[in-house]
Amino acid sequence: MLSPWPAATAVLWWIIGLAGLWLGLLGIAMAVGLARVLRSGDEIPEQYWRTLVDY
Numbered sequence: 001m002l003s004p005w006p007a008a009t010a011v012l013w014w015i016i017g018l019a020g021l022w023l024g025l026l027g028i029a030m031a032v033g034l035a036r037v038l039r040s041g042d043e044i045p046e047q048y049w050r051t052l053v054d055y
Contacts, residue, residue, distance in 0.1 A: 037044060
C-alpha cells in the first residue's frame with residue numbers, strides 16, 4: 001500500500017509555489033504603479049493611505 005504523504009506534500013508545495021508566484025506578481029504590479037505615480041509627479045492623497053492602514 002502506498003503512503004498518501006508524497007502526493008499530499010507535492011500538492012502542498014504546488015500551493016505554496018503558486019501563492020509565492022501570485023505575491024511576486026502583485027509586488028511587481030505595485031512597484032510599477034508606484035513608479036508611474038512618482039514619475040508623473042503626482043502625490044498620492046493621504047486619504048488613500050488611511051484606507052490602507054485603518055482597516
